[in-house]
Amino acid sequence: MLGIEDCLAEVMAIPGALDAIMIDQTSGTAVATGGGNRHLDAERSAAGLGETLRAMLDGLATTSPGGTVRIRDVIITTDDGHHLLKPLETVFDGPLVIYVHLDSQRSNLALARHRLQALSGRLITM
Amino acid sequence: MPTTENVLNGLAEDRATGALHLGGAGTLYLTGGHVTCAESPAAPRVEDLLAACGRISDHAVRQAMRAQDEGRPGGELLVAQGVLTKGELEFCVLGAVLDAVYFMFDAPGHRPWFRPGERHWLGPQWYFDVTGLFQECKRRRTQLDRTWPSAELDSLPVVPVGRVPAQRVVLTSLQWEVVACADSTATPADLAHRLGRPAYSVLLAVRQLAAAGLLRVPRGEIAAAPAPPGAPSETPEERPAAERRDARVPPEAPAGALPRRVAGVRGIRDAVAEGAHTSGTAQWLPPATGDPTDVNLLIRLRNALEALT
Structure with a gap:
C-alpha cells in the first residue's frame, strides 16, 4: 500500500524519468511534485495539463460512437522527450493524474506504461 | 480585528499545534505550524466523502473516532483496517482540506480563536504550507471566474x-x-x-x-x-x-x-x-x-x- 509521496518516488524511479507531478484534475491542483527541474512551475503545469486532459476527453467523446470515453493513459512525444499522463479514478474526487516527463534517449515507453499501471493498482484499490 | 491570514501566519511562525476556530466558518487544525486538517460546514468532511462512496460505514467512522488516541490517530486505524489505502486517505484529506479552506478564508464576521493542543481525530495525513493554502484559494477563485x-x-x-x-x-x-x-x-x-x-x-x-x-x-x-x-x-x-x-x-x-x-x-x-x-x-x-x-x-x-x- 502506497502513500502519495511514496508513489511519486516510485514514478521518479522509472528509468529515464525527469520530472513528475501528481495532479487533482478537477481543480487543477498540483498535489505533489518530484524531479529536479528548476524551471518547472508545478502549479501552472498542473492546471494546464488538467485542461489538456479535459479538452482531450471532450474531443474524444464527440468522435466516439457511444459518446462516452475513458482514458487509460496519454502519450505525448515532444522534441525533449516523452510525456505520460495517467488518470487514476478515485472515489472522492479527481481523477488523480500522474504526469511524468521521460528522457527520450534513456527511457522505454512500454516499461514506463507498465510501471505506471502497476503503481496505480497499489495506490488506489477500486 | 486580526484577519485569518495574519493569525495563521503567526501560528505557522510559532510552529503551533492545535485548532484554530473561525466561528461558524469552520475549524483549522495545525501540527507544528502546518495545516493538517480543516472542516467547514460549507464543504463535506473527510468522513462524509468516505461514507458517500460506500467505502466505510458511519459506524466504522465512529469506532475509529473512539479508538484513536495520540499514538494511533484515526487515519492510521482506518488504513490498518484495510478500508482504504494510505494514498487514498491522503488524497481524500488533501481534497477535503483544500475544499474547506476555500470556503473558510473568505467568510466574514468571525473572531479567530486558537486552542493549543486540540487535535483532529484523523491525525496529520498531509501537511500544508499556510502561504500555499492562500495561493491555492486565489488560484481556485480565478479558475471559477474564468469559467x-x-x-x-x-x-x-x-x-x-x-x-x-x-x-x-x-x-x-x-x-x-x-x-x-x-x-x-x-x-x-x-x-x-x-x-x-x-x-x-x-x-x-x-x-x-x-x-x-x-x-x-x-x-x-x-x-x-x-x-x-x-x-x-x-x-x-x-x-x-x-x-x-x-x-x-x-x-x-x-x-x-x-x-x-x-x-x-x-x-x-x-x-x-x-x-x-x-x-x-x-x-x-x-x-x-x-x-x-x-x-x-x-x-x-x-x-x-x-x-x-
Missing part, C-alpha cells in the same frame, strides 16, 4: 434547462452527477453533500454548466436567496482594505448617484453578488431583478459572440 464570471448561481438551487440549446452536449462525470441529482431545490452546496463530492468541484461544475447555457435561474429566487453558512460574502466593509478592488465606487457615494462603470468581469461578479446578498447596504447598485429572461438573454448573447470568433 463563468458570475457568482449569481453559486447559492441558488441548480435548475437545468428543459431544452438544450445545442444538438449535442458533452458532460464530465461530475457535471452528469450534478444534473442527475439536481431537483430544483438543492443548491451547489447541498448537492456536494448529497453526492459526497468536494463543494468546490461541484461549484466549478455548476459554473461550467452555466457557461454552456445548460442552467437557468430559478424564477423569483434572486432577491430571496439567503447566503449559505460560510459562503464567501462580498461586502466591502468586511473585507481587508488591501483586498478591496479600487475600481469600485466607494460605499459612501450618495444614494441615487449613477452607478459608475466597474472594471472587468470581477466587478460584475461582485456587483451581482452584492446585489443578491446585501440588498439595502449597497444602494448605489441597480436593484437585482429576478427576471430569468435577462440572464438567458446574456447567456445567449455570450454564446453567439463565442460562435463568431
